[in-house]
Amino acid sequence: MYTFNQEDFTKTATEALLFGVYTEEDRPFQTLDEAFSGELQELVEAGDLPLGSGQVTKLHTFGKVVPKRIYFVGLGKQEEVTKDSLRKAFGNVFKQLSKDKVEKAALALESLAGLPVSNALVFEAIGEAQALAPFVLNTYHTDKPKNSVELAELTIIGENQDVKEDIVQALHIGFALGEGANVARRLVNTPGNIMTATALASFAQGIAEKHSFDIEILEKEEMEALGMGALLAVNRGSVEPPRLIVMRYQGKETWENPVALVGKGITFDTGGYSLKGKDGIVGMKMDMGGAASTIGAMDAIGTIKPKANVMAVIPATDNMISGNAFKPDDVITSMSGKTIEIRNTDAEGRLVLADAITYAKRKGAAKIIDIATLTGGVIVALGNEVTGVMTNNDEWFSSVQEAADDTGELIWQLPYFEHYQKQVRTSHIADLNNSPGRAGHAIMAGAFVGAFAEDTPWVHLDIAGTAMASADHDLGPKGPTGVMARTLTKVVMNQAE
Ligand code: BES
Ligand code: MN
Numbered sequence: 306m307y308t309f310n311q312e313d314f315t316k317t318a319t320e321a322l323l324f325g326v327y328t329e330e331d332r333p334f335q336t337l338d339e340a341f342s343g344e345l346q347e348l349v350e351a352g353d354l355p356l357g358s359g360q361v362t363k364l365h366t367f368g369k370v371v372p373k374r375i376y377f378v379g380l381g382k383q384e385e386v387t388k389d390s391l392r393k394a395f396g397n398v399f400k401q402l403s404k405d406k407v408e409k410a411a412l413a414l415e416s417l418a419g420l421p422v423s424n425a426l427v428f429e430a431i432g433e434a435q436a437l438a439p440f441v442l443n444t445y446h447t448d449k450p451k452n453s454v455e456l457a458e459l460t461i462i463g464e465n466q467d468v469k470e471d472i473v474q475a476l477h478i479g480f481a482l483g484e485g486a487n488v489a490r491r492l493v494n495t496p497g498n499i500m501t502a503t504a505l506a507s508f509a510q511g512i513a514e515k516h517s518f519d520i521e522i523l524e525k526e527e528m529e530a531l532g533m534g535a536l537l538a539v540n541r542g543s544v545e546p547p548r549l550i551v552m553r554y555q556g557k558e559t560w561e562n563p564v565a566l567v568g569k570g571i572t573f574d575t576g577g578y579s580l581k582g583k584d585g586i587v588g589m590k591m592d593m594g595g596a597a598s599t600i601g602a603m604d605a606i607g608t609i610k611p612k613a614n615v616m617a618v619i620p621a622t623d624n625m626i627s628g629n630a631f632k633p634d635d636v637i638t639s640m641s642g643k644t645i646e647i648r649n650t651d652a653e654g655r656l657v658l659a660d661a662i663t664y665a666k667r668k669g670a671a672k673i674i675d676i677a678t679l680t681g682g683v684i685v686a687l688g689n690e691v692t693g694v695m696t697n698n699d700e701w702f703s704s705v706q707e708a709a710d711d712t713g714e715l716i717w718q719l720p721y722f723e724h725y726q727k728q729v730r731t732s733h734i735a736d737l738n739n740s741p742g743r744a745g746h747a748i749m750a751g752a753f754v755g756a757f758a759e760d761t762p763w764v765h766l767d768i769a770g771t772a773m774a775s776a777d778h779d780l781g782p783k784g785p786t787g788v789m790a791r792t793l794t795k796v797v798m799n800q801a802e
């Protein structure tokens with residue numbers, strides 16, 4: 306679907322020619338302007354061709370050049386262009402193409418000349434934007450099925466054939482990254498009655514088959530045999546059986562130093578006996594957002610095939626109420642052997658993560674990233690655009706920061722001071738306590754999870770605020786964002802170097 310044509314862009318037969326323009330160019334798009342006998346320049350001067358970063362202007366060419374329409378993509382000031390600003394600017398043009406039901410488009414390479422960003426990054430950003438921005442969520446309407454039109458073909462028009470391979474490869478990588486996030490978005494959007502732990506496991510099975518990954522799906526009896534008392538406690542109130550999904554991607558010759566991605570897969574969080582209120586409970590189908598981003602990342606990894614080893618571990622269950630459910634004051638024993646006093650059944654995410662992390666460690670995880678819609682506290686602390694991070698290892702954290710800088714997904718570190726680590730270990734009756742109170746509770750949750758990572762390099766991502774967007778944005782619709790699927794994939798790709 307990506308091709309490269311050595312051709313003069315004014316002679317390209319296409320419905321839609323994409324053309325980047327900088328804000329402060331003297332004579333923007335000279336070749337084009339000549340074809341229009343200087344009229345484009347007049348439009349710019351009259352303010353009718355806005356060229357600010359992210360602005361898209363569509364122009365009919367009236368046969369003055371061969372392309373039927375030109376979509377000008379405002380790139381902002383040339384020296385200020387970043388991978389992030391490109392991704393957003395192209396996001397807008399891909400949305401417009403989708404609205405206009407354009408199936409084939411071309412891009413004038415010359416119009417992107419002189420960028421302070423390498424071709425590899427530019428075209429990765431464009432591929433990401435193409436997958437992410439026009440994405441439409443699955444719905445269950447019976448009367449109005451959504452026929453979203455996807456761009457089937459993008460042709461790069463350029464003079465220099467030498468860059469062709471790099472460009473096409475970067476586009477493919479970018480698109481795979483974006484598709485990984487889209488996989489996560491669809492999973493999160495699927496309601497809890499449909500996206501049960503069993504359904505999540507079969508979906509993962511499908512991804513594994515698509516890429517020939519090794520996959521193991523542990524059922525309740527196996528969890529019992531392994532002593533996964535924390536995961537099983539959360540599942541006890543449910544009629545839906547739990548699953549532990551374990552996928553392996555081996556990109557190196559030998560299975561050495563695998564990175565473990567551990568994603569919280571609570572398919573619906575009622576809070577359990579520490580029941581959520583009637584407002585707080587709505588939307589809790591999204592509580593498997595960490596699992597979704599992990600599965601999305603595995604899909605992208607399967608497509609991109611980096612030379613790295615990864616294991617995904619996903620504890621999946623809902624958190625329900627029944628005569629069987631776990632309760633405050635219960636004491637449970639986790640797979641690690643550590644005992645836990647339950648103070649709040651709504652602090653369930655850290656419990657399922659605890660056993661999943663122990664499992665990953667026993668299976669030889671060299672480094673761990675856990676990802677979870679873990680706390681309302683992280684929303685209070687950082688809002689809805691920034692993912693909260695904690696770590697026990699600065700070097701491992703900087704790999705994640707580097708990947709996040711690359712994908713434009715914002716993260717910010719919360720402290721992991723020793724007194725926090727002590728607080729989660731304060732209980733009159735057990736080794737740990739699952740909810741020491743409201744103060745700093747995003748950090749308490751992370752510190753609890755960290756107690757199970759022990760000395761293994763660990764990064765914790767709390768995506769409770771970032772997993773859902775409250776409005777349409779440059780790179781997608783209101784609703785599930787698939788946040789961190791791209792960053793996780795990048796972390797793994799960077800392990801290959
Ligand atoms: N799944 C929730 C966290 C959450 C809240 C995600 C809002 C998305 C939006 C988590 O299981 C939870 O209930 N956390 C509690 C912890 C508390 C009981 C210590 C919270 O943050 O209120
Ligand atoms: Mn909860």
Ligand code: ZN
Nearest residue numbers: 571574592654
């Ligand atoms: Zn939860």
